[in-house]
Amino acid sequence: MQKLGDFKLPNFFNYPPYFTLQPVRDTRDKQVQLWKELILDYCRTQKIFVIGPEEEFPLFSNPVIENGTLSHEAREAFLSALVSEGRAEWMDKGHKKCLILWHRIQDWADLILQFVRENGLEDSVMTVEEIRSGTESRGTGVGSLRYPSLMDYAELHGMDRTVLMRALKNLEHKGKLAIFKGTSTDDEGVKWYWLFPFQNMEFQMQIS
């Protein structure tokens, strides 16, 4: 099995027609599907958030086959397909950079919520950076359950700032938190609200 770094490549990566944009519609649809999945897979495992179609991208060339490089037209086509599906977004009008959402914004938002909940971070204040580095929560409230999840940390760790901000804004719209500017200009802070009224009651019951 061929590898690209530590990423295992599927067999069809060596199939020459895979690197030529197919003219026949049905064949092209199939080809696009395969490329979409491959791009998402690769980005997920390599934690790549942005692709520039005009730049070098190891996935887009295969030295094993002759002429094994995707043309610019082909790259545009595949990335645009991702954008149409909602798995990517163009960051600029000139299509020079593409934000790859191998988790959708909604999925990221849910992950962050889960992280916050499991670490009992409700009603606390954090900096955005802290979320990004996935540090353990500082304080714990009585009655909160702590399940530090390695997977959660791993997912959030090194998260692209743009994506994170988008996820946080998504949560802000839902009323889960408030974003405010911190004292230093570098970072922004997040104030978490009570996420579950239920949990609140439990706390109160415990006290009483």
Added chain:
Amino acid sequence: MAGKWLPVAEITASGRPVLFPGEIECSIISSVDLHSEENPNFPYFKAGILILTTHRLLWISDSAPGTATAVAVPLAAVNHIFSLKKSIKSIFASPRIRFQVSAAPDGKVDAGGSNLAVITLVLRGKNDHEAFVSKFWEARRGRAWESESSKSGSGSDVGGFSSREGESGWSSNGLRLAGVSGILRKEQEMWESTDKSLQDAFQDLNALMVCLLKIIIAFFKKQKHFAWSKQSDGSHTHSFCSSAFKNDIKSKRKAKEMVMLAEKMRQKLLSGPTTQSGANDEEMGSKQEMQDWMLSVGIASPVTKESAGAQYHQQLSRQLADFVKIPLEKAGGMINLIDIYCLFNRARGTELISPEDLLQACSIWEKFDVPVMLRKFDSGVMVIQNKSHSDEEVFARIKSLALKPDALKTGLSASDAAMTLGMAPAMAKEHLLNAESKGFLCRDVSADGFRFYINFFHEIDPSDLYFVKDYGTYVTWIKTTIAS
């Protein structure tokens, strides 16, 4: 039934008449009825195509060629053509041409018969009947069938024309008769059949050679007013002028004689100019030049615009359908339209057809029941193919070709496919593109051009990129490519 009264005429699968050697078509008119008013038993032939030739009057029914009937009245049997009756009635009715024929006692039309019968032609179409009648007279007067029978008796020189090759430009044993190789092959055949008599035929060769050369030059350059006088061998005077290329019977026969003379010349030329002392060497020029000029292998009776009139494209269409059969077979069932244009015109020699005529002739095929059809590919390439040609069959062959180990590793190019499928590379490319559009193949574009691979994209599951089914083309491809 028809054979009882009138001799049956042979027709080809496409409805074209099979002409006798030396028989030339003079006029074609449609929507003609043929009957005998005085004889109630004589069948009424309704609405057919009437073809006047130098030898016969042919009537072909205008139905599907497979079921057409055709009869002929030998001109030799025609005794008298009645003049057209001009009356008030005749202005409004369809013109009728009556002629008297000799018949045998049982009623069958026969040149040597003692009885007489009158046959009437009713011209229902929009034709110039007066012109037709005058041509009828001329043809009958020309008595071409008589000179032919005496010529075939001598059986010497023009062996090439007595074999039934004229229509299609292909010899009876299927060898091509065009081009230098064709000329050489024809020569070979003729030497085998008529050896000594050839030598005897040319006694006064010197003078004949020079004069024939002049004729050829004039003929091909279409010079005005070229005349040469009587020769010592007694050949008659001809005068060529630019009007000689009009399509009346006389000049057509001259043209035919011209080609015959050219044939004689060519034979002698090719056999070696050893006896030519004092011949005009610069006129002899290069043999190659003469051979180039001899490239016409005649269709003895080219269908021309004048002889067929409104029928031109129809008759051309039928003639083309006949012609196309052999090259189509050779090319594997499908041939480029451009190739047919070249082959057909080359076989015609004179009276070349334009590309528009060819295209129109092909598009008329839809109306007839001919076994060939015109087809246009997506890329714009136009071909002629047998109706029986099956795309599926070609796809199956291409598929099996694409599954061979070499093709799996490096793909198929148009030339690879052409070699294996036995067709021209342009045709092979069309087939490959066709197969691609149906989803059998995928293309790979590289600096060298296109290569085609068997398509197995549909065998891969996008939700599990690494899974490989243990049956199907994908796994075969993997195994083959890993092995290399």
